[in-house]
Amino acid sequence: MTASTTADASWQRLSIRVVWVDVVVSVISLLPGVIAIVVFGVEPSLDALWPLALVAVLGVAGAVGDILRWAFTTYRVTPTDIERRTGLFVRRHRTLDRDRVRSVDTAAKLRHRLAGLRVVTVGAGQQTGAGESALVLDALSVADAAELRERLLRARVVAPPVTEPAPGVEAGEAAGERSAETDTDDADSVEVLATFRWWWVVYNMFSIWAFLMAAGLLWGGFWLASSFGIDLFGIVSRLADWEALGWLGTLALAVLGAGVLGAVGLGVTFLLESGRFELSRVRSGDRSYLRTRRGLLSTREVSRDESRMRGVSIGEPVLWRWMGMADTNVITTGLDVWDMSEPTAILPRGPISVSRDVVQRVFGVENPFDVPLRRHPRTALRRRLWWATAISAVAPAVLVAPALAGVVPGWAPWAAAAVWPVALLAAVVAYRALGHAVAGDYLVVRAGLFSRTTSALRRDAVSTIAVRQSVLQRRLGLATVSAMTAAGWSAYEAFDVPADGAVALAADVAPGLLDEVIERGEARASRMMGS
Structure with a gap:
C-alpha cells in the first residue's frame, strides 16, 4: 500500500x-x-x-x-x-x-x-x-x-x-x-434457507430456567414497586385465604404461579431476541456468506464468510433433549464461541428436525450428518461406570467419620450414597452418546452428557492430530483421538475408540500428518522381528 x-x-x-x-x-x-x-x-x-x-x-x-x-x-x-x-x-x-x-x-x-x-x-x-x-x-x-x-x-x-x-x-x-x-x-444474490416460525416460541417456554426467570422478575418488580411506595407483598397476602389453603396448597400455588410467570417471560424474551429471524446465503461475486438476521426491538445481523467455515455442530442440551430441541452452530474462525450473543448460531434453539433440514441445505449434496456413526466398544461403558462409582464414593467416604463421631446425622453417608444410581445412569447416557465416522471430506464425532453434540469438521482444516491414553484407558485397550483446528472449540475428539485402531483413525482424519510416524513405527517393528 x-x-x-x-x-x-x-x-x-x-x-x-x-x-x-x-x-x-x-x-x-x-x-x-x-x-x-x-x-x-x-x-x-x-x-x-x-x-x-x-x-x-x-x-x-x-x-x-x-x-x-x-x-x-x-x-x-x-x-x-x-x-x-x-x-x-x-x-x-x-x-x-x-x-x-x-x-x-x-x-x-x-x-x-x-x-x-x-x-x-x-x-x-x-x-x-x-x-x-x-x-x-x-x-x-x-x-x-x-x-x-x-x-x-x-x-x-x-x-x-x-x-x-x-x-x-x-x-x-x-x-x-x-x-x-x-x-x-456484481449484485448480490440471496437464497433464503430458513425463516422464523411462531411455534418455536412454545418450544422455548418450557424449561427449568423458567423458575429462575420468575425469581428475577419478582425480585425486580418488588424493589421497583417499593421504590414507589407500593407494598406488593401486602397486596398478594390479601388475595387469598392462605391459612385455609395450608402450606401444601400455598406451595403448589406458588410453584404453579412462578412456573407460568417464568414461562411467559422466557417466551417473550425468545420472541424479542429471535423474532423476524432469517437465515440466507448471500453470494457476492465469487464469495458467499451465511447471513442471519433476528430481533424485534434490538436487531442483529451477522454475515459469516463460507470460505472460512470449517464445519457445523448440532447440540442437544439435556434440559431440552426430551422435547427434541437442538442448537445449530457453525465451526468457523473469527467468531467467539464464548460470546453470550452466540454469533456462531445459525438457527434459534428449535426442533432437531428443522436443524437437520437446514444443515442439509447448508452442506448441499454432501451431508456428513446422514452417515451412520460407529458405536464405541463396551469397555468405554466400563470406564464411565468406573468413574461414576469412584466419584460417587467420595462423599460417603468423607461423611463416614463425622457420622461415627456424631458430628453429622447417621443417615448422611447413606443419603450421599444415593447419588450412585444416578451417576451410573448418567454414565450409560454418556456412553450411548459416543460415536464417530469419517464421511468423505469430514470427520464426524458425537459425545456429551449435558449437551450431546454432533460435530462435522472438515478434514483439511485439521492442523494437529493427537492420540492419547490415560492409565485406565491403557488397561481397557482404549484411546482418544483429538483433531485440532483454528476454528470453533479448537479440538474435536473421538473419545474411547479401540486402541488398536486409533492410529489408523488419526491417519484417516488427517492424511499425511502421521505418515512419518507410521513409517518409523513400521521400521522399528520390522527391526524387532528381524532380530
Whole structure:
C-alpha cells in the first residue's frame, strides 16, 4: 500500500447521533426517581430510592463513557486495511488486514434503531484465549454501517496505480472514484434457507430456567414497586385465604404461579431476541456468506464468510433433549464461541428436525450428518461406570467419620450414597452418546452428557492430530483421538475408540500428518522381528 493510497483514505468519526442518544438516555434514567418523589411523594432517602439511584448512576456513567468514546475514536478503510484509533489516556491504534476479515456483525439496540444507528463488529480470526478481541465500531449511521459491511465482505482488490487527475477534478475526488471502483462488484444474490416460525416460541417456554426467570422478575418488580411506595407483598397476602389453603396448597400455588410467570417471560424474551429471524446465503461475486438476521426491538445481523467455515455442530442440551430441541452452530474462525450473543448460531434453539433440514441445505449434496456413526466398544461403558462409582464414593467416604463421631446425622453417608444410581445412569447416557465416522471430506464425532453434540469438521482444516491414553484407558485397550483446528472449540475428539485402531483413525482424519510416524513405527517393528 503506497503512501498516497493511505492518505486518500481519510479518518472518519462515529456518528454524532450517539451523543444525543446518550443525553436522552441520561434524562430517562433520572425520570423514575423524579416521578417517585414528585408524583408518589416518596421521601428522597437512600433506603427508599437506592434502586432508582443505581439506575440513574449507571445510565449517566454509561452516557458519559459513550460520549468520551465518540470524541476519541476515529476509523478509516483503505484498499488493504481497516484501522481504528481510540483511547483517552492510553491511545490505541489497531490495524486489520481486510483479507483477514471473517465476519461482519451489525447490531442495534432499541435506542440505536430509533436514532438510525448500528454497532458494527468485525471478526478477523481473533483468538479469545490469546486475549484478542474483535474490532468494534459503536455506533455508525445505518448508511455508513451498510457501506462498511459491503466493502469489508467483498473480495479485496488491489488499488490501481495512481494517475494524475483530469483537469478540473480534485485529487481526493479521483481517489474516491478509484476506491468505489475497487469495491464495486456484481449484485448480490440471496437464497433464503430458513425463516422464523411462531411455534418455536412454545418450544422455548418450557424449561427449568423458567423458575429462575420468575425469581428475577419478582425480585425486580418488588424493589421497583417499593421504590414507589407500593407494598406488593401486602397486596398478594390479601388475595387469598392462605391459612385455609395450608402450606401444601400455598406451595403448589406458588410453584404453579412462578412456573407460568417464568414461562411467559422466557417466551417473550425468545420472541424479542429471535423474532423476524432469517437465515440466507448471500453470494457476492465469487464469495458467499451465511447471513442471519433476528430481533424485534434490538436487531442483529451477522454475515459469516463460507470460505472460512470449517464445519457445523448440532447440540442437544439435556434440559431440552426430551422435547427434541437442538442448537445449530457453525465451526468457523473469527467468531467467539464464548460470546453470550452466540454469533456462531445459525438457527434459534428449535426442533432437531428443522436443524437437520437446514444443515442439509447448508452442506448441499454432501451431508456428513446422514452417515451412520460407529458405536464405541463396551469397555468405554466400563470406564464411565468406573468413574461414576469412584466419584460417587467420595462423599460417603468423607461423611463416614463425622457420622461415627456424631458430628453429622447417621443417615448422611447413606443419603450421599444415593447419588450412585444416578451417576451410573448418567454414565450409560454418556456412553450411548459416543460415536464417530469419517464421511468423505469430514470427520464426524458425537459425545456429551449435558449437551450431546454432533460435530462435522472438515478434514483439511485439521492442523494437529493427537492420540492419547490415560492409565485406565491403557488397561481397557482404549484411546482418544483429538483433531485440532483454528476454528470453533479448537479440538474435536473421538473419545474411547479401540486402541488398536486409533492410529489408523488419526491417519484417516488427517492424511499425511502421521505418515512419518507410521513409517518409523513400521521400521522399528520390522527391526524387532528381524532380530
